[in-house]
Amino acid sequence: MASPRQFRCGRIHETSMSGELKIRVLEDTDLNGVTQLDEKLGGGYRPEVWEHRITYYQRRDPEAPVVAEADGKVVGFMLGEVRSGEFGLEEPTGWIEVIGVDPDYRGQAIGRQLAEHILEHFRERGASTVRTLVDEDSEGIAGFFSALGFEPSTLRPFALKL
Amino acid sequence: MSTRKEHIPKSLHNAVVKWRETFLPDYDYLIENWDRFFPNDRRFELCAFRELGMCDEIECGERTGQPKATRACDLPDDAGRHLLGAIKAQASTEFGSIQQHQLTLSRAQDEEEQFWILRMMAEELRHGYQMLHLLSDDDWAKFSDASGAEMVEEILSMRTGSHILGAFNVDFDSFVDNATFCALIDRVGKYQLAMQKVSAYKPMAESMPEMLREEAFHLLAGTVPLRRWMEKAARGSVYITSEDIQKAINKWLPRGLEMFGDERGGGTNVRFGLKPMKNAEAQEQYCKEVESLVAGINMRFIRARLPEISSARAQEILDQIVQERKTVEGIAWEDLIHLPHPHFFRRRGVPAFELAGWEGESFDDVDEYVRHLKQHLPDAYRAGRDFKHYLELLRQVHAGEIELKAAVRAMPDLRRVGGTCPCSKSVRWVVDEPLPAEGTEPGAEAPA
Ligand SMILES: CC(C)(COP(=O)(O)OP(=O)(O)OC[C@H]1O[C@@H](n2cnc3c(N)ncnc32)[C@H](O)[C@@H]1OP(=O)(O)O)[C@@H](O)C(=O)NCCC(=O)NCCS
Numbered sequence A: 001m002a003s004p005r006q007f008r009c010g011r012i013h014e015t016s017m018s019g020e021l022k023i024r025v026l027e028d029t030d031l032n033g034v035t036q037l038d039e040k041l042g043g044g045y046r047p048e049v050w051e052h053r054i055t056y057y058q059r060r061d062p063e064a065p066v067v068a069e070a071d072g073k074v075v076g077f078m079l080g081e082v083r084s085g086e087f088g089l090e091e092p093t094g095w096i097e098v099i100g101v102d103p104d105y106r107g108q109a110i111g112r113q114l115a116e117h118i119l120e121h122f123r124e125r126g127a128s129t130v131r132t133l134v135d136e137d138s139e140g141i142a143g144f145f146s147a148l149g150f151e152p153s154t155l156r157p158f159a160l161k162l
Numbered sequence B: 001m002s003t004r005k006e007h008i009p010k011s012l013h014n015a016v017v018k019w020r021e022t023f024l025p026d027y028d029y030l031i032e033n034w035d036r037f038f039p040n041d042r043r044f045e046l047c048a049f050r051e052l053g054m055c056d057e058i059e060c061g062e063r064t065g066q067p068k069a070t071r072a073c074d075l076p077d078d079a080g081r082h083l084l085g086a087i088k089a090q091a092s093t094e095f096g097s098i099q100q101h102q103l104t105l106s107r108a109q110d111e112e113e114q115f116w117i118l119r120m121m122a123e124e125l126r127h128g129y130q131m132l133h134l135l136s137d138d139d140w141a142k143f144s145d146a147s148g149a150e151m152v153e154e155i156l157s158m159r160t161g162s163h164i165l166g167a168f169n170v171d172f173d174s175f176v177d178n179a180t181f182c183a184l185i186d187r188v189g190k191y192q193l194a195m196q197k198v199s200a201y202k203p204m205a206e207s208m209p210e211m212l213r214e215e216a217f218h219l220l221a222g223t224v225p226l227r228r229w230m231e232k233a234a235r236g237s238v239y240i241t242s243e244d245i246q247k248a249i250n251k252w253l254p255r256g257l258e259m260f261g262d263e264r265g266g267g268t269n270v271r272f273g274l275k276p277m278k279n280a281e282a283q284e285q286y287c288k289e290v291e292s293l294v295a296g297i298n299m300r301f302i303r304a305r306l307p308e309i310s311s312a313r314a315q316e317i318l319d320q321i322v323q324e325r326k327t328v329e330g331i332a333w334e335d336l337i338h339l340p341h342p343h344f345f346r347r348r349g350v351p352a353f354e355l356a357g358w359e360g361e362s363f364d365d366v367d368e369y370v371r372h373l374k375q376h377l378p379d380a381y382r383a384g385r386d387f388k389h390y391l392e393l394l395r396q397v398h399a400g401e402i403e404l405k406a407a408v409r410a411m412p413d414l415r416r417v418g419g420t421c422p423c424s425k426s427v428r429w430v431v432d433e434p435l436p437a438e439g440t441e442p443g444a445e446a447p448a
């Protein structure tokens, strides 16, 4: 699979042909696609939220966020970045923060491919660990990360209601 | 993936700082407020970044597979001259866009949108600096009589009206231009940078990745405000209407298309291994991308106007309005924004000075065409010098008073001050450094 980040003598603005799946770096023109997919996943219609989130990732590490495109629309996305100093973790750590795959396209290894791309980028950025936080109630997501080889970490989440 | 940080010689660095104080007076405000808008983002720094570990072999063209040039003098004559022209043009665009944005920066109604543009301007300064680094870090004597310092002086002396590419000679009329320019013109920049990532001149290729990373934010600094304004317009805001956005698109898109160069050209770049695509091919991809940008902005309008409908229904409505040109659920075709025909209002390339209407329809009569343009362009733009210059040329071309070729090459105003011309009233940007103290290399020092 060709990496979407290395531009060779190919396309700059990539679109998928019918039936074809494309994993590529997220672009500003995906704002709608991501907003719509989030809506389908039950988040409601929240364009401002996604404009803000995507702008955040794009200005910090625009090669990290990836989308999956099929049949001309966004059917999956994964947002994250490499940070250092978080929770006293001095070494650069990749954080996967938001994921979503269209329910109509699940079970086709789209989530896995999105993860492979973002992990490859984290490695290029010098990260040796990747972390994520999964809600105890989200068994599906936990199953997904386990299938990718993620293991429960010693870093335990704590929270206090304010 | 890692980068190496570089600086240009101190006298040139100081020239850029002096330029910044003149044309980017809000720079200190940007730095002071950086954390308020961009907490924990890497701080801005005026320097050049070179990507490490890039491809050593030429990636396209006649000499594919041969080693890339690491010094300008290793480039074949014609390729070197071509490349030098491209570096100067690129530098000119970076500095030029700051001068344009500065004109209307203070008119933003939203503090965040304004701050985004300000950051983008500082990054354009870094992009210009990156190109000056290419000029000053190598010896271009084989391709130019001017020294590195003279080339830098020339670029820093350019003003809106004397830049190399047309889009950078057009004045901004309102903050709508700041956002539209980022969304349309910086997007062309993205194509140029992405293509130049393969450059057979390795220092050029190495200069592209960090610029491209910054470009991603520049696009959003335009796209996001446009989307928000369309949403507000749908709710009846009188500040920025969809007609205002449409007219700004009509003003800028033709200039963006021309930045790809003549639709028949670009083969030389490919042959020399400087870019992987010919002009028409890149322009075509760009058009597709802009279509999806516009569709996204229109969706924001429809969803705001009809908050109760699903996204699938909104898509259906959008398709119906655009394809059938009819009013659906109270939303008219005119309420949305659309792309002008690629031949509309062109002065370079295949359709230069054609009397091609907004939808591609052709006109026989210049006056009638001018009335048509009047309907489609922003009022303030029509009152400016760029439009006047275009109309003068258009009339001359159609009266047979000037050859098309000459009209295509004509610059609005060659007020390029500076350099060594004794009659110029310019400031000198590059001031010779005092002799270095013993034991130090001139220019080897990083700026203070
Ligand atoms: C979790 C999710 C990303 C998986 O996407 P997907 O494209 O269907 O996953 P893949 O097909 O790539 O599956 C990869 C692996 O994960 C496993 N997996 C996927 N979903 C799983 C689930 N619900 N339970 C257990 N394992 C699962 C697969 O079996 C597969 O394992 P294998 O390769 O060993 O066979 C997707 O279901 C999703 O988007 N869920 C909702 C996400 C969400 O709520 N996001 C908002 C909060 S951030």
Ligand SMILES: [Fe+2]
Residues within 6 Å of the ligand: B094, B123, B124, B127, B189
């Ligand atoms: Fe730039």
Ligand SMILES: [Fe+2]
Residues within 6 Å of the ligand: B124, B186, B189, B214, B215, B218
């Ligand atoms: Fe830019």
